[in-house]
Amino acid sequence: KMEEEQSELFDGTVMDRKKMWEIPKYSKEELGRCVVEESSFATIFPKYMETYLQSIWPSVLLVLKKHRCDGELNLTEGSITVKTTKKTWDPYAIINARDFVKLLSRSVPLSQASKIFQEDMSMEIIKIGTFVRSKERFVKRRQ
DSSP, X not given: OHHHHEEEOTTSOEEEHHHHTOOOOXXXXXXXXXOOSOOEEEEEOOGGGHHXXXXXXXXXXXXXXXXXXXXXXXXXXXXXXXXXXXXOOOXXXXXXXXXXXXXXXXXXXXXXXXXXXXXXXXXXXXXXXXGOSOHHHHXXXXX
C-alpha cells in the first residue's frame, strides 16, 4: 500500500501522490508586494451593451477592487480598461480581470462573470463562425 501512495520523482526524491497534484496556496504575506509595473488591458464592447454596462458598473468596480484592480468604462470609445493598482499583490489578478471584462463585453451576466476570479475557474471564447461552410447561412441564422 505504501508504494501506491508514493512515487519517485525524476531526481530520486519520494513524494506523496496526493500532494504532488495539489496547487499550493499562497498569501499576501508570502509574496509581499509582487507587482512592480502597472499593467492594463482594454476590451471593446458593442454599442447595445452600453446601457447594461453603465447600470452594473458600480458593481463591476466593487468586484475589481476586491481583487485590488481598477477599471474604467469609456462610452465614447466603447471600451473597458482594467489595470493593476499599487495594492495589487497577486500577479495573476490582472489576467483574471481581463477575462472578467471580456466576459462582460460578451453579454455574460455579472454574477457568472465574477466566478472567473475563483482559483479553479477559467474561460475560453470559441469563435463559431469558422465552423460553417456557408458564411451567408451562418449570418442569416444569427440575425
